Amino acid sequence: MESRNWIGGEWYTPTGGTMAVHNPSRTAEQLGTLYLSRPEDAVAAGHAARQALPKWAGMTGAARAEVLYKAAELFHQHLDSLARLASAEMGKPITEMRGEVMRAVHILRYYAAEGVRAIGSVIPANGKDVLQFTKRVPLGVVGVITPWNFPVAIPIWKIAPALICGNTVVWKPAEMASLTATRVTELLAEAGVPAGVLNLVIGEGATVGQALLDAVDLDGVSFTGSTTTGRKVAAACASRNIKYQTEMGGKNAAVVWRDADLAKTIPALISGAFSSAGQKCTATSRIIVDRACFDEVVARLADAIASIRVGPALEPETYMGPVASQAQYDKVTSYVRLAEQDGQVLARGRTDVDTTLGYYVLPMLATGVAVDHPLVQEEIFGPVATILAADSFEEAMALCNQTVYGLSASIFTQDLQKALRFLEEAEAGLVRVNLETAGVEYQSPFGGMKASSSHTREQGQAALEFYTQVKTCAVYYG
Numbered sequence: 333m334e335s336r337n338w339i340g341g342e343w344y345t346p347t348g349g350t351m352a353v354h355n356p357s358r359t360a361e362q363l364g365t366l367y368l369s370r371p372e373d374a375v376a377a378g379h380a381a382r383q384a385l386p387k388w389a390g391m392t393g394a395a396r397a398e399v400l401y402k403a404a405e406l407f408h409q410h411l412d413s414l415a416r417l418a419s420a421e422m423g424k425p426i427t428e429m430r431g432e433v434m435r436a437v438h439i440l441r442y443y444a445a446e447g448v449r450a451i452g453s454v455i456p457a458n459g460k461d462v463l464q465f466t467k468r469v470p471l472g473v474v475g476v477i478t479p480w481n482f483p484v485a486i487p488i489w490k491i492a493p494a495l496i497c498g499n500t501v502v503w504k505p506a507e508m509a510s511l512t513a514t515r516v517t518e519l520l521a522e523a524g525v526p527a528g529v530l531n532l533v534i535g536e537g538a539t540v541g542q543a544l545l546d547a548v549d550l551d552g553v554s555f556t557g558s559t560t561t562g563r564k565v566a567a568a569c570a571s572r573n574i575k576y577q578t579e580m581g582g583k584n585a586a587v588v589w590r591d592a593d594l595a596k597t598i599p600a601l602i603s604g605a606f607s608s609a610g611q612k613c614t615a616t617s618r619i620i621v622d623r624a625c626f627d628e629v630v631a632r633l634a635d636a637i638a639s640i641r642v643g644p645a646l647e648p649e650t651y652m653g654p655v656a657s658q659a660q661y662d663k664v665t666s667y668v669r670l671a672e673q674d675g676q677v678l679a680r681g682r683t684d685v686d687t688t689l690g691y692y693v694l695p696m697l698a699t700g701v702a703v704d705h706p707l708v709q710e711e712i713f714g715p716v717a718t719i720l721a722a723d724s725f726e727e728a729m730a731l732c733n734q735t736v737y738g739l740s741a742s743i744f745t746q747d748l749q750k751a752l753r754f755l756e757e758a759e760a761g762l763v764r765v766n767l768e769t770a771g772v773e774y775q776s777p778f779g780g781m782k783a784s785s786s787h788t789r790e791q792g793q794a795a796l797e798f799y800t801q802v803k804t805c806a807v808y809y810g
């Protein structure tokens with residue numbers, strides 16, 4: 333397969349260079365080729381989006397909804413082939429990837445329905461015979477910059493609300509998910525997204541992404557990715573006074589209290605830390621355990637880690653695939669070495685698969701490092717979890733909050749008072765009781781605190797606030 337740009341309703345192959353795409357489960361296999369854009373392509377996409385804006389913004393929400401309903405139908409129809417492409421491209425196990433495409437179907441339906449929902453309020457006026465009300469209008473042209481780890485769901489949870497609100501979009505996906513992005517765009521085009529309303533620009537972040545921020549006439553930017561890049565996006569948008577949202581990294585903690593139901597807790601910890609090979613912004617990276625049950629939790633986790641099925645992403649029995657790329661492999665294995673050098677490895681997964689064939693990193697549970705150690709403070713974005721003991725609930729809370737990040741946090745306990753205190757005191761945008769740290773529902777607001785987010789929220793009704801601006805209207809009829 334080859335990537336293509338879609339700009340102003342035309343498919344074309346950009347000329348900024350090529351890049352071979354290899355299957356991370358079997359790196360000898362070349363899946364396709366990416367054709368990279370030049371900064372001028374981003375500018376052309378911006379022009380196309382600006383030109384298409386008045387007509388799209390002027391359509392009724394109901395008419396825009398028809399396109400999203402049709403897209404939902406097509407994504408459903410092509411669920412398996414799209415999931416297989418994405419699994420092959422970035423290594424997420426096929427069962428998880430099918431779930432992700434299904435989530436995209438639900439998101440498309442959810443935002444389609446928003447096309448006919450009331451989005452304003454009538455506010456009593458002080459003057460007589462004045463009707464005062466608010467209405468929401470589109471932002472305009474929106475830049476969408478996405479990461480590779482949810483190659484279908486994240487783009488759709490940005491593009492669908494942007495479109496239903498009447499915006500037009502320039503989308504720059506991560507290079508590592510650009511074959512999937514091309515297919516996603518083909519399906520949206522087939523669903524009837526008009527020329528210029530969505531524009532796909534494939535290319536490198538540092539050149540094409542940066543050109544989108546610096547040289548394209550945008551009214552808003554929605555970004556998901558690392559905190560380092562997100563800060564650059566925020567600075568560029570702030571200097572242009574463009575509305576932006578940045579959803580960034582996490583260092584999510586799961587607290588296990590002595591009264592937790594371990595039969596349910598252990599599978600939730602395993603899924604939180606190791607599904608998607610730990611490459612979720614909401615993955616459980618720190619496990620903080622009441623010392624009273626520390627040894628038992630470690631023993632049970634070690635057993636569970638030993639039985640994690642590691643293998644090629646496209647095999648249906650695989651629970652954990654490879655990490656997504658050579659860069660990911662190098663980064664994650666540097667933390668594995670740190671754990672071996674500075675700490676103590678409590679458990680390591682095993683597999684019969686020849687791990688040299690792909691970017692496989694076996695799941696690992698580590699301990700024995702100070703709280704300021706990189707293993708406890710830095711986002712690893714891989715299947716490495718660090719476990720810490722706490723002597724009191726207060727200490728557990730302090731450890732939980734001792735991070736610059738604030739995306740997601742969980743507690744496992746039967747004690748209602750501790751559960752409620754946790755919901756109150758944990759410094760995270762998603763706080764959960766007896767549920768893993770990962771697990772985002774499209775109908776709820778999603779976003780982090782501290783260095784994890786620009787403090788805006790995505791998904792649910794929150795997305796409609798981001799992709800619109802409010803006008804306060806007043807009509808004198810006396």
Ligand code: NDP
Nearest residue numbers: 478479480505506507537541542557558561579580581613
């Ligand atoms: P990056 O920040 O490296 O990249 C994200 C996107 O930004 C990519 O499309 C990238 O392009 C682009 N980009 C890179 N540099 C620039 C630039 N100077 N200007 C404009 N765009 C640029 O993150 P990853 O793709 O590696 O994703 C992993 C990160 O994403 C993790 O830190 C993770 O926590 C975070 N994440 C956060 C989520 C959340 O909702 N909070 C959800 C999922 C992931 P390219 O890759 O092509 O160079």
